[in-house]
Amino acid sequence: MLKDFQFGRPMLKDVYKQKINMLNSKLASLQQTIKEKKLPVVIIFEGPSAAGKGECISRTILSLDPRFFKTYSIATPNDVERRMPWLWRYWVKLPKEGQICFFDRSWYQDVINKYVERKGVTRSWVENKLKSIYQFERQLTDNGYLVIKFYVHITKQEQKERLTKLASKQSTQWRVTKRDWARNKNYDKHLKEADKMLELTDFEFAPWHIVDGMDKKTRAVTISQTIVDSIENAVSKKQSGSLYSPSNKDLSGGFGLIERPKLSEIDLSKTIDDTLYKELLDKYQKRLLKLQNKFYLYKIPVVVVFEGWDAAGKGGCIKRTAAGLDARSYQVNPISSPTPDELSHHYLWRFYNTLPKDGHFAIYDRSWYGRVMVEHIENIIDENTYNRAFREINEFEDELINWGAVIVKFWIHIDKQTQLLRFKERENTPAKRWKITDEDYRNREKWDRYETDVNKMIELTSTVNAPWYIIEADDKHYARIRVLKTLESALTQKLKSEQHRFT
């Protein structure tokens, strides 16, 4: 794409003026359309140093209302970002509906610069990253985001001249670093790799636009024109509702799955006596604390998900798990209906915002699985979106696993009769009465539909690296011990598999 790119002649001033004025007024009115149609727009600029990416953005936004866009300049990750999944810093910056985000450099630079400049970075590392990028951009566009990607291209000679000019002025010399000179020297290698990367990531849903960066006027017109076309195109698509619909063949997204029993096959008669309960509780909490110390030391993040029927005892299980951890090492994230702000972002956005730092535990009291349970049953999402969600969730968890996380997911299971007993008990206990509402009864009426969906969820998202554990919870004590034991075993296994790193 880059190698055979034809640089053009500078644009004539009159032509430019006429074109850019027309485009700017279109852009200004399209900003209104974006708001009305609730379209979130992500625009990224890549390209060599001194290609004029910043200037491109500055010029583009002149016609926009500054209250409805944000601009991010992406540099080396800071020390918070380094402790999170690599795409985390982009996820948390995603615009909401009706807003535009400009990225001056993006997830692509994270890959290419490392690959070209660091020894020991392998081709397979790059492939893995490009796969993440593919999933990321697909997840965005599938969920209504418009992603526009520009590569601002200049020749080696032009880059050299610009760097020389910047370095010669006192006010701009700080902008030219040693690395920039090195990149100019290595221009051909960078170009070759960038070209390869662009070809591999020129997705139908998020294609690249190569911009002739030699002439300010040409590039301004190309960029504005592309943005106008892309937005108009996205808006008309949105109106016709033609979003991607997954085939029913492999809703899980091709992930290796572990077989799990159906809920109806679970033996709920299991119990534990009081003495043994206390003994084991103490034993596993102590073991957990020791393990957690190591996870902290080795900076391994842990994500624990609790889902289950109302009144199944999730809270009690969470409390006993938390009690086995150092207070400073974990956070419990109670997940309820999304706020308006959360609703206007990609549905996984709010979960990215609650991830733990490495070495820490995040315990979720309900989670992203609401997407394939309540949101489906209450018709908050359509069937297409529902079917897509299994793959999206598996990919999300896969990103966490690539980051180094352990994921343990519990379905706390009781039968319908036990639920009723617990509802009644709560109503009769003043301190617990707040826990029970009419909604609990309404959900209870939908028990069968939930059971179908939960079975499907457990089937399609029990991936090899993040399987579900169904916990028999008619006996609360039994459930708590099972949770602690399962967690302990998952953590121990992780440590074993990583031992080579720490010895």
Place this chain on the structure above:
Amino acid sequence: MLKDFQFGRPMLKDVYKQKINMLNSKLASLQQTIKEKKLPVVIIFEGPSAAGKGECISRTILSLDPRFFKTYSIATPNDVERRMPWLWRYWVKLPKEGQICFFDRSWYQDVINKYVERKGVTRSWVENKLKSIYQFERQLTDNGYLVIKFYVHITKQEQKERLTKLASKQSTQWRVTKRDWARNKNYDKHLKEADKMLELTDFEFAPWHIVDGMDKKTRAVTISQTIVDSIENAVSKKQSGSLYSPSNKDLSGGFGLIERPKLSEIDLSKTIDDTLYKELLDKYQKRLLKLQNKFYLYKIPVVVVFEGWDAAGKGGCIKRTAAGLDARSYQVNPISSPTPDELSHHYLWRFYNTLPKDGHFAIYDRSWYGRVMVEHIENIIDENTYNRAFREINEFEDELINWGAVIVKFWIHIDKQTQLLRFKERENTPAKRWKITDEDYRNREKWDRYETDVNKMIELTSTVNAPWYIIEADDKHYARIRVLKTLESALTQKLKSEQHRFT
């Protein structure tokens, strides 16, 4: 407070068991009360290394529902935090109503460790920091927060023994640093300074509780008992509504004020012709860009506030200001009614969450001044809270100035007739119709009350370092030039005053 502290004997096991069980069940039920009464609780733990602060927190939270508290371990600021006001990292972590936050170490360690361990840190630096702490804790308690402060105290000998024990075990040796040993060696000096600091910050609204840290049982009982008492006390206070009420003498909080004219004294007939407008717009935008480059280089943050009548032209002024800046150097923060999440925090919390990094600009389209305009006029806050807000806002801005920020505040001023003309014009222009709502007309009916409040606001918050600028805006072009010129002059002045730092 510390020097003459009497360490007690270890508590008997039976006494302990009885007391702690009673306290734990009280604490568990008080957590429910906190939620009902919407009380936010901040609990901090200070004290020497190995005093057992972490263990104190772990033990306290055993009886709490982990969904309603968070624990933060405060270490050296990370590189994001270092670029923000020093209390920023605490502000953004504040709990919301009904929640508890535990801080393992806090704002106090930022002061004392630096003072004792770093050369060149002066007594007046400390005094300045303690003043900030005083204001911070007062602002919290005035706004309904309960602040509980523990100092866990142990002897030098005990600390030495604990460090030795930790260092001797393989699993815990990483927890003991060189710094810990140095602090043990310097125990007396630390104690003396800590004692001084505790005395100076033992506020009536947020007193210190010294905890005998020698015996695990004693300290657990003291801490739980104190938390129970403090919460019960706060709840009963909240019921009787006995919050601080400021005297009317100096609502500004003792800040030096600059005199500003009343709105009625402003000459709104000023205009500018088209040619001059274009010329000056270009000139000042270019100057602004140059200045911004320097602010970026010198890492000085800039906060620009736009307030003004509906349809006064704030948006146009903001757009022309932004157009003079590098796209990557600023963010525009449009402020509308607070979300439920924002409402359940201190009202300044959401503004802390939108502050710029150092070297960057944050432009506010409306701001924290809503507190003393719309929130007062619409009776969202009572008269007491209103009167308190001027001092709180001046203190907030003072914190930003201490951080190194420039603050420039604009009141974009038009007369009532001009507003009506603009409303009509908007209604008659399809592209602008969305900008005008019934609410605008309702606000217009309250013009006189707004005028009174705006005059009072400008009078009481035009501090020497962050004065208001009233911009004559019946002529939109005139207003934009005045905004750019004022900003340019404020920035130039700041650079001059800081020149010694950069040459």
